[in-house]
Amino acid sequence: MNELPQQLANGLILGAMYGLIAIGYTMVYGIVQLINFAHGEIFMVGGFGALTVWLVLPEGFGLGAAVPLMIIGGVLVSVAVGTAAERFAYRPLRTAPRLAPLITAIGLSIVLQQAVWMWYPDAKKDHPFPQFHGGPIEILGANIQRGDLFVLIAAPLCMLALGFFVTKTRSGRGMQATAQDPDTAKLMGINTDRIIVMAFAIGAAFAAVAAVAYGLKNGQVGFRMGFLMGLKAFTAAVLGGIGNIYGAMLGGIVLGVAESLATGYIGDIPGMDLFGGGAWKDVWAFALLILVLLFRPQGLLGERVADRA
Amino acid sequence: MRQRSIIAITAALAAGSLTLTACGSRDDDGGSSNGDKTTVVIGVDAPLTGDLSALGLGIKNSADLAAKTANKKEYVKGVEFKIEPLDDQAQPSVGQQNAQKFISDKNVLGVVGPLNSSVSQQMQKPFNDAGLTQVSPANTGTELTQGDGWKTGDSVRQFKTFFRTATTDEIQGAFAADYLYNQAKLKKVYLIDDQKTYGAGLAASFKANFTKFGGQIVGTDHVNPDDRDFNAVVAKIKKTGAQALYYGGEYPAAGPLSQQLKDSGQNIPLMGGDGIYSGEFPKLNKKAEGDLATSVGKPVEQLDSAKTFIKDYEAAGYEDAYEAYGGLTYDATWAIIEAVKLAVEGNDGKVPSDGRKAVLDAMAKVKFDGVTGTISFDEFGDTTNHTMTAYKVKSDAWAPEFSGEPKLG
Numbered sequence: 001m002n003e004l005p006q007q008l009a010n011g012l013i014l015g016a017m018y019g020l021i022a023i024g025y026t027m028v029y030g031i032v033q034l035i036n037f038a039h040g041e042i043f044m045v046g047g048f049g050a051l052t053v054w055l056v057l058p059e060g061f062g063l064g065a066a067v068p069l070m071i072i073g074g075v076l077v078s079v080a081v082g083t084a085a086e087r088f089a090y091r092p093l094r095t096a097p098r099l100a101p102l103i104t105a106i107g108l109s110i111v112l113q114q115a116v117w118m119w120y121p122d123a124k125k126d127h128p129f130p131q132f133h134g135g136p137i138e139i140l141g142a143n144i145q146r147g148d149l150f151v152l153i154a155a156p157l158c159m160l161a162l163g164f165f166v167t168k169t170r171s172g173r174g175m176q177a178t179a180q181d182p183d184t185a186k187l188m189g190i191n192t193d194r195i196i197v198m199a200f201a202i203g204a205a206f207a208a209v210a211a212v213a214y215g216l217k218n219g220q221v222g223f224r225m226g227f228l229m230g231l232k233a234f235t236a237a238v239l240g241g242i243g244n245i246y247g248a249m250l251g252g253i254v255l256g257v258a259e260s261l262a263t264g265y266i267g268d269i270p271g272m273d274l275f276g277g278g279a280w281k282d283v284w285a286f287a288l289l290i291l292v293l294l295f296r297p298q299g300l301l302g303e304r305v306a307d308r309a
Numbered sequence: 310m311r312q313r314s315i316i317a318i319t320a321a322l323a324a325g326s327l328t329l330t331a332c333g334s335r336d337d338d339g340g341s342s343n344g345d346k347t348t349v350v351i352g353v354d355a356p357l358t359g360d361l362s363a364l365g366l367g368i369k370n371s372a373d374l375a376a377k378t379a380n381k382k383e384y385v386k387g388v389e390f391k392i393e394p395l396d397d398q399a400q401p402s403v404g405q406q407n408a409q410k411f412i413s414d415k416n417v418l419g420v421v422g423p424l425n426s427s428v429s430q431q432m433q434k435p436f437n438d439a440g441l442t443q444v445s446p447a448n449t450g451t452e453l454t455q456g457d458g459w460k461t462g463d464s465v466r467q468f469k470t471f472f473r474t475a476t477t478d479e480i481q482g483a484f485a486a487d488y489l490y491n492q493a494k495l496k497k498v499y500l501i502d503d504q505k506t507y508g509a510g511l512a513a514s515f516k517a518n519f520t521k522f523g524g525q526i527v528g529t530d531h532v533n534p535d536d537r538d539f540n541a542v543v544a545k546i547k548k549t550g551a552q553a554l555y556y557g558g559e560y561p562a563a564g565p566l567s568q569q570l571k572d573s574g575q576n577i578p579l580m581g582g583d584g585i586y587s588g589e590f591p592k593l594n595k596k597a598e599g600d601l602a603t604s605v606g607k608p609v610e611q612l613d614s615a616k617t618f619i620k621d622y623e624a625a626g627y628e629d630a631y632e633a634y635g636g637l638t639y640d641a642t643w644a645i646i647e648a649v650k651l652a653v654e655g656n657d658g659k660v661p662s663d664g665r666k667a668v669l670d671a672m673a674k675v676k677f678d679g680v681t682g683t684i685s686f687d688e689f690g691d692t693t694n695h696t697m698t699a700y701k702v703k704s705d706a707w708a709p710e711f712s713g714e715p716k717l718g
Contacts, residue, residue, distance in 0.1 A: 003544045006573075010540035117358065124362045126561055128592055136572060145572050218537040218565050220593050224360070228535055263541035267530075278542045279504055279531035 002141065007264040008257060009142035013217070015256020016155035020210035021233035022240065022248035023162070024082075024203025030179045030243035031199045033098065034090060037105035039207060040230015041112035042082045046208030047129075047221040048120055049077025054130050063130050067150070067212070074208035081112065082204030083197055091193075109226070116223040126222035129215035147216035154209050159249055162202065166245065171198060179243070232285075239289050241299025250300055258288050346389040347660045351376060351645055352411040354404060354422035354432070357396035360561040363589050364424055367632030368446060369394045372421045374618075374625055375642035385650040387658060393417065397428050404428035405435065412439040418664045419444065419645035421638060426450030426506040429471075437468040442669045444472045444644050446637035449583065449605075450506045451477040451514070454689040460513070464689065472672055472690040474641045474681065475634070476605045476697065478507065481582050482514030484697040484715035485555065485603045489580060490522040492699070492711055493601075495552040497527050501542065501566070502557035503534040511582045512557035518717060519555075527551050532566070534558060539566045543573045553577050553601075559584035564593035571596040586633050586700055586707060597702040601710075606681035606696055608709045609636040618680045640679035644686075647675045 021043050028036045036042075053073030057066055089108050093101045116123050136143035144152070166172040177185040178195045186192050214229065215221050232255065240251025262284035267273045275283075292300060353372045355365035369392075376390040393414070397404040404423055411417045412435060419442040423429055426448045433453065436443045445453075454471060455464035459479060489495045498519060502512035516526055527549040530542050543566075546554060554570060556563050556579055567579040579585075580601035591597040609615040609631075618639055622631050631638075651674060652667035653660055661667040676685040682694045695714045700707040 003548055006544040006547075007541055010538075010544060014538055014540075124358065125589055126360065126564075126593055128595075131595055136574065143573060219568055219595060220537070220565065222360070222561075224535075225537070260541040264545055277530040277532070278501075278536065278539065279533050281541070282533065 003264065005141035006143065007260045009139070009144060011257030011260030012253060013144075013148045013151055013256070014260065015236075015253035016151045016249075017210050017213050017217070017252070018229070018233050018236045018255055019249035019252025020151070020155055020158060020206045020213070021229060022237040022252050023158075023206045023245055024200075025234050025237040026240070026242055026245055026248040027199045027203045029237070030245075031175065031182075032090070032094070032196055034101050035105065035234070036085075036090075036200075036203075037102065037230070037234075038085055038089075038108040038112060039082075039203065040226035040228075040233070041109045042078050042085070042204050042226075043207035043211050043214075043229060043233075044221070044223065044226030045081050045112060045116065046074040046078035046204070047211035047215050047225065048116060048123070048127075049208065050074035050212045050215060051127060051129060051221055052077075063132055066130070067216075071209060071212055074212055075205045078204040078208035078211070079201045082200045082207075086197055086200040091196075109230075113223050113226070120223070123223050126220040129219055129221050131216060131219050145217070148213075150216050151210070151213035154213065155249070158206055158209060159246070162206075162245060165202075171195070175199065235285065235289055239292055239299055241301040244299070244301045247299055247301030254300065255285055255288070259285050346387055348389050348391050348416060349385075349418050349649055349660060349664070350391050350393050350414060350416040351642060352407075352414075352417045352420035352422070353392055353394040353642075354397050354407050354411075354420060354428075355394070355424050356399040357394065359398050361399045361424060361559065363587060363629065364447070364632050364634060365396075365399075366629040367635050368422065368424060368638045370625075370627040370629060371446075371622070371631050371635040371638035372642040374622055374627075375639045375646065377625070378621065379643075379646045384646060385653055388649060388653060388660060390646060390649075391416075397423050397425075399425050399428065401425075401428050401431040405431040408432040408435045412436070412441055417441065418649060418660075418668045421446060421641045421645065423448070424634070426453055426510070429453055430506060433468045433471050436470045440470060440665050440669055442470050442472065442645060442648065442665070442672055444474065444641040446473070446641040447475050447583070447634045448473050448507075449475050449478040449481055450510050451479040452506075452510070454691050460517070466689050468690075470669060472641075472644065472686050474637045474644065474679070474684060474692050474694075475583070476692055476695055478510040478582070479514045480695055480715055481603055481605070481697060482511045482516075482557075483518040483717055484699070484713075485511075485580055485582065485601075486515050486517075486519035486522065486524070487716045488601070488603070488699045488711060489553055489555070490519060490524045491716065493553070496523070497525050497550060497552045499546045499549055499551035499554045500526050500529045500557075501554065502531055503559070503562060504531050505534060505558070507582075507584060508534075508557035508559070510557070511584075512555065515555050515557070518715075521717070532558075532562065534562050536562060537565045539569050540573070542566075543569050543575070546570065547573060547575055551575075551577060554579045556581045556585070560587045560590040560593065564590055564597070567600055568594045568596045583633055588630060588632065588707070591702050591705045591707070597705070600702045602700045602707065603697050604633060604700065605637065606694060606698065607712050608698055608700075609680065611709065612636075612680070612682070614678055614682070615680045636680035640681055640684050643677065643679055644672070644675050644684055647677055648672050651675070 050070035132146035236251035240247030355368040395407040502508040583604040586602040648671035651671035
């Protein structure tokens with residue numbers, strides 16, 4: 001059997017998940033030039049929010065019916081934590097040197113991890129996440145798990161909604177204006193504080209959707225899952241051109257596919273069998289990032305100011 | 310430019326945060342006597358937080374139970390045992406700091422732990438320099454006692470202070486190979502490890518014995534222990550026609566690996582060592598049915614010697630289960646208690662002024678019937694108990710399949 005379609009599908013699924021998280025990095029960066037290092041943890045609490053919904057639902061409740069509720073639960077928790085972080089951790093530092101909110105973000109990420117570890121029941125070990133029953137579905141020669149279909153449907157829907165919001169609505173245009181020049185935007189009567197909160201909220205909501213995808217895919221959530229995923233998503237955002245929402249999704253997919261192909265094929269190249277395995281996929285992903293940044297420092301989709309949102 | 314530099318600073322900070330380790334100091338208790346009894350402290354080092362905390366907390370509680378039992382029985386007259394648990398977070402650097410803390414506390418006469426062989430590698434030398442006895446209930450890395458030469462039959466004792474109640478990966482990997490080839494009759498195996506001391510050693514000894522029997526390793530790969538997505542690796546296994554997957558590593562990664570393997574339509578078992586023999590494994594992996602693991606000794610539940618242990622553990626009301634290393638930890642702790650007893654008896658009923666040396670000298674003479682069988686140590690500090698058991702997941706729980714000593718190919 002030719003495994004290429006399978007590897008591409010695996011990469012696409014992983015990449016769509018990275019992309020959804022990367023949106024949060026890129027939007028916040030586009031508007032307040034802050035790298036919200038706690039975003040990986042906002043993703044993580046979204047996963048626990050969704051899990052909580054599942055655990056409180058009565059026995060016998062079908063997963064298909066539960067997923068929308070779990071998304072709502074995850075989004076509520078992520079958005080609450082994300083906007084609270086903005087209000088209490090970042091807003092007081094908005095005029096401070098750039099390094100200060102960055103350090104706060106790292107501190108916040110540790111606080112969130114430890115808070116879940118301490119107070120969420122049984123969170124000291126990985127928590128089993130509900131999963132769809134039934135075998136995979138074959139699409140174009142690749143087996144797609146039922147749980148993975150979720151992210152393949154959710155990611156384009158989210159991107160469509162976001163694109164519509166940014167270009168067609170008043171708030172979205174206000175967001176673009178704030179990204180270009182916050183001071184002038186304020187003079188034009190745009191409530192920039194509201195816009196910033198909105199950017200955090202949208203990023204957090206997308207992260208929560210990604211967290212549900214992560215849970216359905218891997219069958220578990222844990223208090224440490226935000227770190228690696230956050231780092232990968234940040235990489236995806238930089239790869240795609242930080243500040244650009246479509247770039248974030250593209251960067252995520254490129255990163256996911258690169259990881260998947262590197263695992264599958266680099267070992268087959270003569271003389272490279274030492275560097276091929278799953279353990280090297282992060283190395284190749286970062287090598288790709290460095291290459292892109294060398295030849296295209298602004299990232300894949302550049303940084304056209306008008307697209308920043 | 311400002312924006313570019315903020316990204317650079319961010320990257321640097323991210324790297325920095327990775328190297329941050331938890332620092333914290335704990336005040337020593339000061340006085341070592343309470344009334345007519347001398348307090349002897351047994352240090353316990355294990356991951357009490359993080360992915361492996363289920364195993365670590367089982368270790369802490371089982372050591373605590375051994376100390377409490379000794380105190381209750383007044384097993385060593387005039388000595389009150391106390392446990393000092395430190396959290397190594399399964400990180401070698403933290404383990405090394407903990408080793409220093411134990412060494413600087415003069416009341417510590419022996420240390421139980423750690424869980425991970427990679428952590429142990431950082432603790433052995435400081436303990437050796439300080440002459441402080443260490444008994445690990447869980448380290449199975451063969452080179453920890455016998456050096457890297459064990460693969461070529463050139464074993465040399467590495468550290469005079471290191472002992473263990475767990476048997477080595479050499480035995481464990483060989484036992485798994487013996488089981489898969491001779492009992493399960495599977496001849497083609499795909500081999501994956503997580504590159505840690507434990508996982509890589511296990512995979513190496515599995516491979517050596519499996520190929521000696523005539524089995525075929527149809528492919529090898531390495532993964533990162535923090536990964537949860539193995540679909541790319543799983544797709545590679547498919548084209549090899551493997552009949553089983555042997556994984557050298559621990560359950561947090563083995564769970565999703567096994568599940569994704571089966572999701573991809575390959576209904577072959579994943580087999581691993583004691584690192585996946587945890588109750589968490591079938592919980593995290595809905596398709597664990599039929600997966601295999603080896604663990605040291607006979608199942609605790611089958612041994613008469615273990616019945617008291619299980620009863621006492623339940624009676625003590627610990628929040629966490631004793632997990633895979635409970636019995637071995639109890640025995641490791643008890644070995645130190647026995648050594649203290651020998652030292653005290655050899656010194657007219659008092660703890661010798663040079664307690665650490667006396668305990669270390671006594672370790673070679675320690676022999677008792679423990680929870681997991683007869684406990685004594687050979688010339689390398691390894692346990693003389695080589696019995697292993699293969700377990701299979703049946704109805705979402707581990708069930709013992711076969712016990713014995715490994716046959717070598």
